[in-house]
Amino acid sequence: MTTITTCYHCQSPYDALVASWCDCPVGDPTLVCPSCTSCFCLATTGYKEGFWQVAPDELWRRRAERDATADELVPGATPLSRPVVLVICSDLAERVETKRVLGGLGCGLVFAATVDQSLELARKFRPALLIADDRVDDLEGSRFARALRTETGLAGTKIALLSSLYRTASQREEALSRLAVDRILTRPLVADEAGHLIEALLS
Ligand SMILES: [Zn+2]
Ligand SMILES: [Zn+2]
CATH class of the missing domain: 3.40.50.2300 (Response regulator)
Structure with a gap:
């Protein structure tokens, strides 16, 4: 199964099912475009809603899983680098x-x-x-x-x-x-x- 979506930033098509999650400090992270490495956290609400409206169950499942493990306030690796x-x-x-x-x-x-x-x-x-x-x-x-x-x-x-x-x-x-x-x-x-x-x- 593939789910081709169009990057809001560079307009390149990519497969949302193989894209990785971003590690932005937000409650609901999004996917990273493999061409320009932009996630769509900063896309319009319309874009985000449109994306999730047509997203397959598999992606919704991963989103729920992601939500359960994500720590929006401490993005990236723990232990944290210093300083x-x-x-x-x-x-x-x-x-x-x-x-x-x-x-x-x-x-x-x-x-x-x-x-x-x-x-x-x-x-x-x-x-x-x-x-x-x-x-x-x-x-x-x-x-x-x-x-x-x-x-x-x-x-x-x-x-x-x-x-x-x-x-x-x-x-x-x-x-x-x-x-x-x-x-x-x-x-x-x-x-x-x-x-x-x-x-x-x-x-
Ligand atoms: Zn892109
Ligand atoms: Zn992001």
């Missing part, structure tokens, strides 16, 4: 993008969608660096960075805020001290900037 970088981001598409950007840097990646979740995962994985998207609810209000640093074992964790605010040097200075973070990264995250930061903070 561990924990990313707090509530937006699904941004988590997928961030994983792409940081995936090649060789660090272990863990994702959290909320502040509470991030604290829990930080205790568990002791990240060397935490990157917090400033649009996550309660990030400022919870005095998040300070709360994190009072945790035993997490005092050395570096914290970077991902933001599109704070354009000038003085705005950045003010935000660094008010929020008690080590660095401000400009959204969207780019591999070079993140890579330099990881090197600089962790060397």
Whole structure:
């Protein structure tokens, strides 16, 4: 049996039954196109619904199986490579993008969608660096960075805020001290900037 589908990204046809699952930090992973290596996590809802509407039972069965074993917050291999970088981001598409950007840097990646979740995962994985998207609810209000640093074992964790605010040097200075973070990264995250930061903070 074959199930030929068309890649939403490069339009190449491929057999969904022999494609592998992606390891995006999302609740419902998708399949990877063998031609361009794009999964369809970032395709439109219409594309995804259309795909599953015509998908054979075998694929639905594998999807259910996959759901039972997947850990969306800790994609990829365990034990994690070191250093561990924990990313707090509530937006699904941004988590997928961030994983792409940081995936090649060789660090272990863990994702959290909320502040509470991030604290829990930080205790568990002791990240060397935490990157917090400033649009996550309660990030400022919870005095998040300070709360994190009072945790035993997490005092050395570096914290970077991902933001599109704070354009000038003085705005950045003010935000660094008010929020008690080590660095401000400009959204969207780019591999070079993140890579330099990881090197600089962790060397
Ligand atoms: Zn493709
Ligand atoms: Zn994916």
